[in-house]
Amino acid sequence: MIEVKNLIKQYGNKSVVDNVSTQITNGKITSFIGPNGAGKSTLLSMISRLIPKNNGEIFIDGKELVQWNNTDLAKKISILKQSNHINIRLTIRELVSFGRFPYCQGNLTKEDIRYVDEAISYMKLKDIEHKYLDQLSGGQRQRAYIAMIIAQNTEYILLDEPLNNLDMKHSVQIMKILRSLVDDLGKTVAIVIHDINFASCYSDYIVALKDGKIIKEGNTNEIINKKVLESIYDIDFTIEDIENNKICVYF
Amino acid sequence: MKIRRKIGFLTILSIILIVLFIFIGLNSSNFEYFLYRRVPKVIAIILTGGAIAFSSMIFQTITNNRILTPSVLGLDSLYMFIQTFVVFALGSKNLAVINSNLNFIISIGLMIIFSALLYTFLFKREENNIFFLLLVGLILGTFFQSLSSFMQMLIDPNEFSLIQDKMFASFNNINTNILILSSIIILSMLIYTHKYTKVLDTISLGKEHAINLGVDYDNVVRKMLVIVAILVSVSTALVGPITFLGLLVVNLAREFLNTYKHKYLIITSILISIVALMGGQLIIERIFNFSMPISVIINFIGGFYFIYLLLKENKV
Numbered sequence A: 001m002i003e004v005k006n007l008i009k010q011y012g013n014k015s016v017v018d019n020v021s022t023q024i025t026n027g028k029i030t031s032f033i034g035p036n037g038a039g040k041s042t043l044l045s046m047i048s049r050l051i052p053k054n055n056g057e058i059f060i061d062g063k064e065l066v067q068w069n070n071t072d073l074a075k076k077i078s079i080l081k082q083s084n085h086i087n088i089r090l091t092i093r094e095l096v097s098f099g100r101f102p103y104c105q106g107n108l109t110k111e112d113i114r115y116v117d118e119a120i121s122y123m124k125l126k127d128i129e130h131k132y133l134d135q136l137s138g139g140q141r142q143r144a145y146i147a148m149i150i151a152q153n154t155e156y157i158l159l160d161e162p163l164n165n166l167d168m169k170h171s172v173q174i175m176k177i178l179r180s181l182v183d184d185l186g187k188t189v190a191i192v193i194h195d196i197n198f199a200s201c202y203s204d205y206i207v208a209l210k211d212g213k214i215i216k217e218g219n220t221n222e223i224i225n226k227k228v229l230e231s232i233y234d235i236d237f238t239i240e241d242i243e244n245n246k247i248c249v250y251f
Numbered sequence B: 001m002k003i004r005r006k007i008g009f010l011t012i013l014s015i016i017l018i019v020l021f022i023f024i025g026l027n028s029s030n031f032e033y034f035l036y037r038r039v040p041k042v043i044a045i046i047l048t049g050g051a052i053a054f055s056s057m058i059f060q061t062i063t064n065n066r067i068l069t070p071s072v073l074g075l076d077s078l079y080m081f082i083q084t085f086v087v088f089a090l091g092s093k094n095l096a097v098i099n100s101n102l103n104f105i106i107s108i109g110l111m112i113i114f115s116a117l118l119y120t121f122l123f124k125r126e127e128n129n130i131f132f133l134l135l136v137g138l139i140l141g142t143f144f145q146s147l148s149s150f151m152q153m154l155i156d157p158n159e160f161s162l163i164q165d166k167m168f169a170s171f172n173n174i175n176t177n178i179l180i181l182s183s184i185i186i187l188s189m190l191i192y193t194h195k196y197t198k199v200l201d202t203i204s205l206g207k208e209h210a211i212n213l214g215v216d217y218d219n220v221v222r223k224m225l226v227i228v229a230i231l232v233s234v235s236t237a238l239v240g241p242i243t244f245l246g247l248l249v250v251n252l253a254r255e256f257l258n259t260y261k262h263k264y265l266i267i268t269s270i271l272i273s274i275v276a277l278m279g280g281q282l283i284i285e286r287i288f289n290f291s292m293p294i295s296v297i298i299n300f301i302g303g304f305y306f307i308y309l310l311l312k313e314n315k316v
Helices: A040-047 A070-074 A092-098 A110-122 A138-152 A168-185 A196-202 A226-233 B002-023 B031-063 B075-090 B100-123 B130-154 B157-167 B176-194 B197-203 B207-212 B217-239 B243-257 B262-287 B294-315
Strands: A002-011 A014-024 A029-033 A055-060 A077-080 A156-160 A188-192 A205-210 A213-219 A238-242 A245-249
Touching: A002 A040, A014 A040, A014 A055, A014 A213, A029 A040, A029 A168, A029 A196, A040 A077, A040 A156, A040 A188, A070 A077, A077 A138, A077 B207, A092 A110, A092 A138, A110 A138, A138 A156, A138 A168, A156 A168, A168 A188, A168 A196, A196 A245, A205 A226, A213 A226, A226 A238, B002 B031, B002 B243, B002 B262, B031 B176, B031 B197, B031 B217, B031 B243, B031 B262, B075 B100, B075 B130, B075 B157, B075 B217, B100 B176, B100 B217, B176 B197, B176 B217, B197 B207, B197 B217, B197 B262, B207 B217, B243 B262, B243 B294, B262 B294
Parallel strands: A029 A188, A029 A205, A077 A156, A156 A188
Antiparallel strands: A002 A014, A002 A055, A205 A213, A238 A245
16 A cells, blocks of 8 residues: 655745545555646656655655665556657667566566566567667557556556557557556556546546645546535536446537 | 677777787798787777776766766876976986886886875865866866977977977887886776676766765765876876877777676777777878878868767767
8 A cells, every 4th residue: 555644846936736635545556637737747756756745745655766676666656658769769669668677677587477478468569679769659658668567566656647648549558558457457547638538438436636735535336426526627517427427518 | 698798899809909919921931020029009999999998988988978078087198298308307318217117116106196186176066067078177187288389399309309209109119118017007907896886877867866876976076086197197108198099999888788887888998999009000000001091081070070979969
């Protein structure tokens, strides 16, 4: 379990994340929603130690973030940011192999290669594994990065806007994969997501942020609610039940 | 293995150039004199070439940028400033000026302190902005240069000639006294960095990926920056500032090998560097009859290559 207590992040005098306390429960998809600038990505970056916090505590499996050894932590939690520009030319297979770095420090063993193979076939990239990243479409590239995270084989997987710039087909594909990571492999996934309907259909738990504070959190059913969403986004919502999914209409 | 063959080819090419350089025009009556003059030169070329290539490669990896060299941090201007300041403050007869090894150690010490400070102020900032780094480096470089020339105006002309010697890169007046010390330093840096080659591969993915994969990013970058500072001091102390060589050889190595692995990239860039310097020195000595310093040729070719790189990056 990941536990966040009174977390604060300030840039200058402005608190981007203001006294946030929450939990990411094991075996679930937790979605962080909220308007731009609500502090969702910052929160995720602090949990995954990409940026330092100003105050507060983050416990991963009961141990504070600073007490974790870097390599051990990289075997426990992984993060994928929304923009992933890499300056060097890599093939998909080379990228995915980097996911094994925490385990083998770059010297792949047979076991590591097995994990890489599994991750590549899990993301259905086998036939293009030797293509370079710059030759891929946006959807393929996103799958390649997720394959790297899968090869890293961590209990917790954090994704910052994994659907950024993807069309509907690829978005559904990615979300289904995340679902199966949780349901079949027992991982814990936390995502920042903007499309409220994807959050509604695929997540178990939703944390709603606004202006650096948590406005409301709860199971998906509680949050996908006209009143709650209107207070988060300040626009009118209509919510319909379609095939057991709650779909928001806000256009 | 294709990459190994390419490295083998470069190794043979550099050996051929070295042999040519040492043995051209040698006969039984003059070999003692020529060997005495040429062998230290060859060693200096190998050391300088190695130090420049090695430091530029690491620097480009930790800054995640392919058109930078350590000179943008003003490191070689700082070296010149230290040299000028020592003469200015202590006079040309002081031990710190006369004793090359002592001078060398003092300079390296100051360079390390400077790069550590630079790290604390620049790299530690959260929004690790490359343009900010460039700007500060450029300003610091100019600042040190202006301070040096100010002091050079004030000192005695005889003392100035001592500094002037160090201002231009040339293999014809190598600081041979520090050859042994430099070899030891460069070799130990190479050995020390060896265990970091795989970590450097990971760092070239960018800061966030590196941290995600468990690299102790801040710590490694700080260590590497100190190594870069030491290597720049060594190469500048040996022959003087050669701005473009690092940029040139590191990018050539990347294009030539088309790999991300530092295990191969470092050795290849060092070999290309040796080939470029050996070849350049051969051309200067045998064709141009010592009429120009090698830095002129290198900066000329490097300048063109730099423009080419900029245009190419622009297109992508």
